[in-house]
Amino acid sequence: MKFTIEKGIFLENLTYVSKAISNKNIIPILNGIKMELNDKGLYLTASDTELTIKAFIENKKINQIEKNGIIIIQSKYILDIIRKMPSDIINVEVIDNIKIKIYTENNEFNLNCMDPSEYPNLKIDESKNPIFINSELFKNIINQTSFAVSTQESRPLLTGINIKINGNILECIATDSYRLAKKTVELDNNFQESVNIVVPGKNLIEFEKMLDNKEDIELHIFNNKILFKYKNLLFQTNLLSGTYPDTSTLIPTEFKFIINTKNNDFTGAIDRAALLTQSKDRNIVSMKLNNNILIVSSFAVEVGKVEEQLVVDSKVSDNLDISFSSKYMLEALKTIKDNDILILMNGDSKPIVIKSVKDETLIQLLLPIKTY
Amino acid sequence: MKFTIEKGIFLENLTYVSKAISNKNIIPILNGIKMELNDKGLYLTASDTELTIKAFIENKKINQIEKNGIIIIQSKYILDIIRKMPSDIINVEVIDNIKIKIYTENNEFNLNCMDPSEYPNLKIDESKNPIFINSELFKNIINQTSFAVSTQESRPLLTGINIKINGNILECIATDSYRLAKKTVELDNNFQESVNIVVPGKNLIEFEKMLDNKEDIELHIFNNKILFKYKNLLFQTNLLSGTYPDTSTLIPTEFKFIINTKNNDFTGAIDRAALLTQSKDRNIVSMKLNNNILIVSSFAVEVGKVEEQLVVDSKVSDNLDISFSSKYMLEALKTIKDNDILILMNGDSKPIVIKSVKDETLIQLLLPIKTY
Numbered sequence: 001m002k003f004t005i006e007k008g009i010f011l012e013n014l015t016y017v018s019k020a021i022s023n024k025n026i027i028p029i030l031n032g033i034k035m036e037l038n039d040k041g042l043y044l045t046a047s048d049t050e051l052t053i054k055a056f057i058e059n060k061k062i063n064q065i066e067k068n069g070i071i072i073i074q075s076k077y078i079l080d081i082i083r084k085m086p087s088d089i090i091n092v093e094v095i096d097n098i099k100i101k102i103y104t105e106n107n108e109f110n111l112n113c114m115d116p117s118e119y120p121n122l123k124i125d126e127s128k129n130p131i132f133i134n135s136e137l138f139k140n141i142i143n144q145t146s147f148a149v150s151t152q153e154s155r156p157l158l159t160g161i162n163i164k165i166n167g168n169i170l171e172c173i174a175t176d177s178y179r180l181a182k183k184t185v186e187l188d189n190n191f192q193e194s195v196n197i198v199v200p201g202k203n204l205i206e207f208e209k210m211l212d213n214k215e216d217i218e219l220h221i222f223n224n225k226i227l228f229k230y231k232n233l234l235f236q237t238n239l240l241s242g243t244y245p246d247t248s249t250l251i252p253t254e255f256k257f258i259i260n261t262k263n264n265d266f267t268g269a270i271d272r273a274a275l276l277t278q279s280k281d282r283n284i285v286s287m288k289l290n291n292n293i294l295i296v297s298s299f300a301v302e303v304g305k306v307e308e309q310l311v312v313d314s315k316v317s318d319n320l321d322i323s324f325s326s327k328y329m330l331e332a333l334k335t336i337k338d339n340d341i342l343i344l345m346n347g348d349s350k351p352i353v354i355k356s357v358k359d360e361t362l363i364q365l366l367l368p369i370k371t372y
Numbered sequence: 373m374k375f376t377i378e379k380g381i382f383l384e385n386l387t388y389v390s391k392a393i394s395n396k397n398i399i400p401i402l403n404g405i406k407m408e409l410n411d412k413g414l415y416l417t418a419s420d421t422e423l424t425i426k427a428f429i430e431n432k433k434i435n436q437i438e439k440n441g442i443i444i445i446q447s448k449y450i451l452d453i454i455r456k457m458p459s460d461i462i463n464v465e466v467i468d469n470i471k472i473k474i475y476t477e478n479n480e481f482n483l484n485c486m487d488p489s490e491y492p493n494l495k496i497d498e499s500k501n502p503i504f505i506n507s508e509l510f511k512n513i514i515n516q517t518s519f520a521v522s523t524q525e526s527r528p529l530l531t532g533i534n535i536k537i538n539g540n541i542l543e544c545i546a547t548d549s550y551r552l553a554k555k556t557v558e559l560d561n562n563f564q565e566s567v568n569i570v571v572p573g574k575n576l577i578e579f580e581k582m583l584d585n586k587e588d589i590e591l592h593i594f595n596n597k598i599l600f601k602y603k604n605l606l607f608q609t610n611l612l613s614g615t616y617p618d619t620s621t622l623i624p625t626e627f628k629f630i631i632n633t634k635n636n637d638f639t640g641a642i643d644r645a646a647l648l649t650q651s652k653d654r655n656i657v658s659m660k661l662n663n664n665i666l667i668v669s670s671f672a673v674e675v676g677k678v679e680e681q682l683v684v685d686s687k688v689s690d691n692l693d694i695s696f697s698s699k700y701m702l703e704a705l706k707t708i709k710d711n712d713i714l715i716l717m718n719g720d721s722k723p724i725v726i727k728s729v730k731d732e733t734l735i736q737l738l739l740p741i742k743t744y
Contacts, residue, residue, distance in 0.1 A: 086644070107679075107681075304481065
């Protein structure tokens with residue numbers, strides 16, 4: 001293998017695929033990135049067996065190709081090495097089938113490589129009926145839901161995001177059982193078969209970070225895996241097996257308390273109230289509704305208390321006193337881009353629903369916390 | 373105590389004094405910031421007994437003063453609280469001598485305070501003959517030397533910076549016994565008494581961060597402490613007691629190898645060579661001089677090796693092969709602003725001296741590391 005390539009292109013694609021390399025990996029060869037140069041161009045692949053990322057740099061984007069070949073480079077230092085190369089054009093050459101030389105005029109790295117025959121055969125499949133979705137839209141969907149997945153391995157399914165497709169409706173749900181985020185979008189086309197899968201949250205979050213333009217993503221869905229095709233990238237992750245809990249009955253559709261307020265004011269009040277609850281275990285903020293006055297408050301025994309009044313639009317004369325996690329509330333509010341929001345409730349022990357006044361596609365739900 | 377003040381002014385000065393509060397402090401009252409409002413203005417004080425910082429906000433910078441008073445506020449949340457207040461003007465009021473109310477129109481924090489009578493009496497003294505030094509110059513002096521202090525408590529004196537003044541010459545030295553940084557500057561005025569003190573490095577680094585304009589600093593030097601007066605701030609730190617080692621004989625004045633090169637090229641080469649030596653214990657880079665070719669190299673057994681050639685200006689025909697800490701070399705090079713530098717050596721076991729071709733006031737020295 002011998003070629004000359006622009007530093008920026010090489011670095012960008014090495015960075016993409018390196019996201020598949022796991023810190024927890026114990027199989028040495030999987031710390032490597034597979035580089036394969038053939039007549040079409042350069043293929044870079046990395047995997048932790050559950051997630052596989054493959055990037056393709058077509059030959060016309062490679063300055064010079066002298067010799068095809070295949071090698072496994074160690075990933076640990078390669079990004080820093082390429083980033084710090086003193087020239088914008090760098091040369092890559094495999095020596096004796098087992099070393100790689102990365103060099104410019106005055107600088108030369110000689111790195112030990114691994115045997116490509118040891119690299120696992122990672123099968124990347126495409127389905128006949130992929131789903132097309134705009135990448136900007138998909139980025140939003142992930143951002144608005146993924147924060148709500150569980151980080152506890154005790155219920156592995158909840159560490160994933162539930163994606164359902166029926167006809168032209170795509171629904172994304174994440175919950176850790178204390179809160180739930182649900183986003184519904186319309187696809188451009190009908191999809192014949194219905195889909196109900198659970199994609200590992202951390203992998204979707206990695207994929208979301210790669211979305212930087214408006215190109216469509218192709219979703220190729222299988223029983224046990226999903227492949228995202230985007231730009232020059234293939235991003236394939238396993239699915240979580242099992243039946244995702246039916247969350248449709250959890251979200252109330254009628255509410256006794258309907259509060260109309262401004263996202264920035266409410267977020268500010270919660271943010272300030274949260275200051276006095278900075279311990280990890282206890283981040284409870286209280287909210288009292290008294291006609292059109294909403295009082296957000298919290299206290300910390302040794303430090304003191306904080307109280308903030310918001311004048312809101314509310315159509316109920318009953319009072320309400322409810323407590324919740326300020327962290328969960330702030331994370332939910334952050335996903336809503338509109339400033340006019342609804343806080344919907346049915347009582348101090350019933351779920352709180354937050355959504356935009358205008359946009360019905362996103363629902364954020366959190367459970368209150370009993371403080372007595 | 374009751375007053376109204378601009379958020380920005382209050383926050384800035386609370387931030388300054390909070391730097392004196394130590395994480396390791398076990399005396400509860402020293403977690404507090406003393407606030408004293410009198411006819412002249414507002415005084416904020418914090419201390420860990422070794423370092424005391426006092427800020428003064430004169431009354432004309434306070435929007436409204438209704439009542440003087442004194443209180444000790446807990447420092448833990450106060451910066452975040454003030455930073456997140458929803459208005460640019462905030463009200464402060466002491467309630468029942470033991471609580472403080474910080475409030476705007478709709479928002480109110482009630483914070484428990486501590487008894488001012490428990491706060492230690494921190495004596496801040498001024499000398500009759502302060503030394504005046506431009507703050508921009510002083511900032512440079514600290515930046516160019518402080519990185520070289522020792523972090524080991526086993527030789528406490530080396531955790532400080534040695535400041536010497538003789539006539540109008542100020543000399544600053546820091547060393548951890550493996551490297552040394554020395555800066556010499558001329559003062560505008562002669563100082564009658566000679567000075568030879570050791571100031572705790574971490575305190576000088578905190579003070580340096582506060583220097584943000586060109587105003588003069590006043591240095592008030594005593595046997596066991598030094599007071600810096602700067603803007604509206606008093607910054608007083610204890611001195612380290614003991615005799616700082618005489619470093620004057622350590623810095624060679626004649627050199628066998630005199631290499632003239634560019635700082636950016638040399639820094640780049642060291643930075644790249646350092647990539648393969650990223651372990652904490654082993655960050656050794658080697659340098660070979662062969663007539664006018666300087667080869668910077670390193671290797672990591674399992675990863676590979678790197679080599680970079682620089683064409684330099686050297687007036688000696690002897691060869692040299694020398695190794696050193698890349699971290700120490702990079703930190704030394706970073707302090708030199710000029711691009712034309714000299715690398716001065718006498719052999720593979722003798723100190724390496726780095727300095728600017730033009731600027732004789734800064735000397736960086738590091739010891740080589742024997743690799744055989």
